Amino acid sequence: MKMIKKYTGVMLCTAVSLSLAACGPQESSSEKTSSKGSELVVWEDKEKSIGIKDAVAEFEKEHGVKVKVVEKPYAQQIEDLRMDGPAGTGPDVLTMPGDQIGTAVTEGLIKELHVEKDVQSLYTDASIQSQKVGQKLYGLPKAVETTVLFYNKDLISEDELPQTLEEWYDYSKKTADGSKFGFLALFDQIYYAQNVMGGYGGYIFGKDKDGNDDPSDLGINNEGAVKGAELIQKFYQDGLFPAGIVGEQGINVLESLFTEGKAAAIISGPWNVEAFSKAGIDYGITKLPKLENGKNMSSFIGVKSYNVSAFSKHAELAQELAVFLTNETNSKKRYEQTKEVPAVQSLASDKAIMKSEAARAVTEQSRFSEQTPNIPEMNEIWTPADSALQTIATGKADPKKALDQAAETAKGQMKAKHSGT
Numbered sequence: 001m002k003m004i005k006k007y008t009g010v011m012l013c014t015a016v017s018l019s020l021a022a023c024g025p026q027e028s029s030s031e032k033t034s035s036k037g038s039e040l041v042v043w044e045d046k047e048k049s050i051g052i053k054d055a056v057a058e059f060e061k062e063h064g065v066k067v068k069v070v071e072k073p074y075a076q077q078i079e080d081l082r083m084d085g086p087a088g089t090g091p092d093v094l095t096m097p098g099d100q101i102g103t104a105v106t107e108g109l110i111k112e113l114h115v116e117k118d119v120q121s122l123y124t125d126a127s128i129q130s131q132k133v134g135q136k137l138y139g140l141p142k143a144v145e146t147t148v149l150f151y152n153k154d155l156i157s158e159d160e161l162p163q164t165l166e167e168w169y170d171y172s173k174k175t176a177d178g179s180k181f182g183f184l185a186l187f188d189q190i191y192y193a194q195n196v197m198g199g200y201g202g203y204i205f206g207k208d209k210d211g212n213d214d215p216s217d218l219g220i221n222n223e224g225a226v227k228g229a230e231l232i233q234k235f236y237q238d239g240l241f242p243a244g245i246v247g248e249q250g251i252n253v254l255e256s257l258f259t260e261g262k263a264a265a266i267i268s269g270p271w272n273v274e275a276f277s278k279a280g281i282d283y284g285i286t287k288l289p290k291l292e293n294g295k296n297m298s299s300f301i302g303v304k305s306y307n308v309s310a311f312s313k314h315a316e317l318a319q320e321l322a323v324f325l326t327n328e329t330n331s332k333k334r335y336e337q338t339k340e341v342p343a344v345q346s347l348a349s350d351k352a353i354m355k356s357e358a359a360r361a362v363t364e365q366s367r368f369s370e371q372t373p374n375i376p377e378m379n380e381i382w383t384p385a386d387s388a389l390q391t392i393a394t395g396k397a398d399p400k401k402a403l404d405q406a407a408e409t410a411k412g413q414m415k416a417k418h419s420g421t
Contacts, residue, residue, distance in 0.1 A: 036063070036064045036065065037064060037065065038065050038066070038313075038314055038317070039065065039066040039067070039068055040065060040066070040067045040068070040092040040093065040314060040317060040318055040321060041067075041068045041070065041090070041091040041092050041093075042056070042067060042068070042069045042070070042091060042092065042093045042094075042306075042321070043070055043071075043072050043074075043077050043080075043091040043093070043094040043095055044069050044070070044071050044072075044074075044095055045071065045072075045073070045074040045095050045304065046071050046072065046073050046074070047071065048071070048338050048340070049069045049071050050337045050338070051333070051334035051335075051337040051338040051340075052069065052325055052330070052334060053069075053337075054333060055324065055325055055330040055333065055334075056069060056325075059321055059324050059325075063317065063320075065317065067321065070091070072095075074095040074096065074097065074304060075097050075100075077091075077094045077095055077096060078094075078096060078100050078103070078104055078109060081094060081109050081309060081311075082107070082109065085109065085309055085310065085311035086311065088311070090309055090311055091309055091312075092308065092309055092312040092313075092314055092315070092317075092318035092321075093306050093307070093308055093309070093312075093318050093321055093322055093325075094110075094306070094307055094309060095142075095304060095305070095306060095307075096110075096139065096304070096305050096307050097302060097303070097304065097305075097372075098127075098130030098131065098141070098301075098302065098303035098304075098305060098371070098372060098374055099130075099302075099372040099373060099374045099378060100374070101130065101131060101132075101133060101138055101139060101305075101307075101374040102133055102373075102374045102375040102376045102378070103376045103379065104138070104307070105133045105138055106376055108310055109309070109310055110138050110139065110307045110308060110309060110310055111138070111307075111308045111309070111310050111312070111315050111319075112136050112137065112138055113137045113138060113139065113140070113308065113319050113322070114137075114319070115137060115140070115319070115323060119323060120137065121345075122326075122327070122328060122344050122345065122346070123140070123141050123326075123343045123344060123345060124141075124144065124343055124344075124345050124348070124366075126144070126301050126303070126366070126369070126371050127141035127144050127301070127303045127343035128140075128141060128343075129371060130301070130303040130305070130371050130372070130374055131303070131305055131307075133374070133375075134212070138307060139305035139306060139307035139308075139322070140305060140306050140307075140322050140323060140325075140326045141303045141304070141305045141326065141343035142304050142305060142306055142325065142326050142331065142334065142340075142342070142343060143303070143304040143334075143338075143340035143341060143342060143343060144301055144302065144303055144304075144341050144342075144343050144362065144366065145269050145270050145271065145301075145302045145304075145340070145341065145362060146269065146299045146300065146301050146302065146362055146365050146366055146369045147191075147192065147195060147267050147268065147269050147288065147299045147300070147365070148267070148268070148269065148270070148285050148286065148287060148288065148358070148361040148362060148365050149265055149266075149267060149285065149286050149287065149288055149289065149361075150258065150265065150266050150267075150268050150272070150276065150283050150284070150285055151264060151265040151283060151284050151285075151286070152258065152261060152263070152264055152265070152281060152282070152283055153282045153283060153284055154261065154282055155261065155264040156264045156265065158284055158286075161265075161286070161289075162183075162289060163289055163290060164289050164290045164291060164292055165196065165231070165289050165290070165291055165292075165297060166231075166291070166292045167289070168182065168183040168265070168289060169183075169231075169234065169235065169240065171183065171264070172235070172240040173238065173240065175264060176239060176240045178239070178242075179262065180262045180263070181240065181241070181242065181257060181262060181263045181264070182240065182263070182264050182265065183235075183240075183263075183264065183265045183266070184241060184242075184245060184254050184257060184258075184263045184265070184266045184267075185235075185241075185254075185266065185267040186245065186250050186251060186254060186267070187232040187235065187236075187241075187389065187393065188245070188246045188247070188250060188386065188389045188390045188392075188393040189250075189386050189389065190204075190220070190381065190382060190385035190386055190389060191300060192267060193228070193229070193232055193385075193389050194298060194299070194300060194370075195267060195288055195297045195298055195299050196228040196229075196231055196232055196291070196297060196298075197220075197224065197225040197228030197229060197232075197298075198224075198228070198297075198298025198299075198370060199228065199290075199291045199293070199295045199296065199297045199298045199368075200224035200225070200227045200228040200291065200293065200295075201219075201222065201223065201224025201225070201227075202219055202220060202222055202224040202225025202226075202228055203219035203220075203222070203225075203370075204218070204219065204220060204373050204378070204381055205217060205218065205219070205373050205375070205377070205378075206218075206219060212375075213373045213374075213375045213377075213378075215375060215377040215414055215418070218407050218410065218411060220381065220385055220403055220406060220407050220410070221400070221403035221404050221406065221407040225403055226399050226400045226403055229389070229392055229399035229400075229402070229403060230399050232389070232392065232393070232399075233392050233393065233395070233399055236392075236393045236394070236395065237395055241393075242257070246390055246393050246394060247390065254266055254268075255268070255272065255275070258276070258281065258283075259275075259276060259279035259281055261281070267288065269302075270339070270340070270341065270358050270359075270362055273285075273339060273358050274339070284357065285357045285358050285361040286357075286361050286364075287361055287364040287365040287368070288365055288368070295368075296365075296367075296368040297368065298368055298369065298370060299365055299368065299369045299370075300369060300370060300371075300372040301366060301369045301370065301371050301372060302372060303343065303371075303372075304340070306321075306322040306325055306326060307322070308322060326343070326344070327344075328344050328346060328347065331343070331344045331347060332344075332347055332350065332352075332353070335347070335353055335359075336352075339356065339358065339359075341353070341358075341359050341362045341363065348363055376418060377414045377418050379417075380410045380413035380414045380417065380418070381410050384405075384406040384407075384409040384410050384413075385403075385406050385410070387406065388402040388403050388405060388406035389402075
């Protein structure tokens with residue numbers, strides 16, 4: 001997700017060698033016996049510990065251990081682990097965005113998990129794949145999210161919703177007057193721009209023969225990406241997006257316009273469900289619209305996971321806790337408390353969960369989504385791609401030239417920082 005970028009400015013850092021993943025304290029074979037009476041520390045996302053309260057209590061009772069849950073912004077937990085792990089004050093289990101996995105592994109911050117295939121098969125393919133580097137597993141997914149379309153029912157009814165992005169352009173052309181707007185999105189950021197560029201065939205990394213991200217195959221400036229960027233530029237050039245929607249404060253402007261009833265529809269994510277509800281907006285949620293080529297708009301799948309710190313003194317027990325927290329029963333309980341869509345396959349058709357319009361929209365849009373790359377080279381994509389998109393949005397650069405420059409910059413940075421990995 002770069003929903004995740006919303007919280008981190010886009011997570012991630014750089015690394016050295018996959019061999020580092022083996023570092024950190026190792027537990028002995030007698031750990032299960034010696035761990036009785038021990039304390040595990042879990043770093044949970046902000047305001048989400050309520051979702052695992054009952055599961056934690058049950059685990060404590062079954063294993064005779066104490067589990068301390070500490071809330072921290074989940075996209076910043078790896079940064080804290082870099083300091084707290086070696087100091088012995090870090091967690092046993094932490095929460096991470098899927099696109100930080102590769103960096104965490106190369107830095108030796110999280111442990112490989114040894115989980116049976118039948119357990120791994122519980123989760124959706126995209127969510128469990130986000131936890132792998134090569135063929136090794138480093139976490140278990142607990143929630144999935146992707147961008148969706150929010151619309152204000154007081155301004156536009158479900159029956160009136162344009163079905164394509166081009167139709168939304170036409171609708172906005174009739175609606176936007178400088179103070180009120182039709183459709184809005186943060187298209188000056190690659191996380192959101194990929195909704196359009198991906199639908200036309202643009203991509204971040206191609207795949208190698210094993211299906212892994214191939215950083216030597218960069219698609220942010222291919223023909224499809226450029227076509228998508230040209231359509232994006234039209235929304236800005238024709239005054240359909242306000243000037244304030246570009247740059248660091250863009251997200252605040254976008255959300256304020258929606259909560260103030262000044263935008264008919266925006267692209268956002270399930271992380272805003274509660275905020276928009278509290279604002280008193282009568283909103284609907286649906287998948288993203290199609291494009292004129294007949295394909296649905298694309299999106300990144302964001303995955304939240306539980307991962308075991310490489311510095312845990314009770315790593316085996318910590319893995320057991322991660323498996324327990326993400327099983328079908330506890331994933332459903334977590335959803336009931338947090339409303340975050342679970343990553344368990346069977347729950348995608350659970351009637352109680354699918355009563356939620358947000359859950360249905362995320363599930364449907366996931367069919368047209370792609371996994372956010374989790375390799376360390378992704379660190380070198382966000383900034384040059386966003387910079388290019390901002391010049392496109394402000395009309396300072398031709399889409400092709402801007403994306404070509406972004407690709408050249410990204411390739412240079414990848415060569416300088418990752419050629420030895």
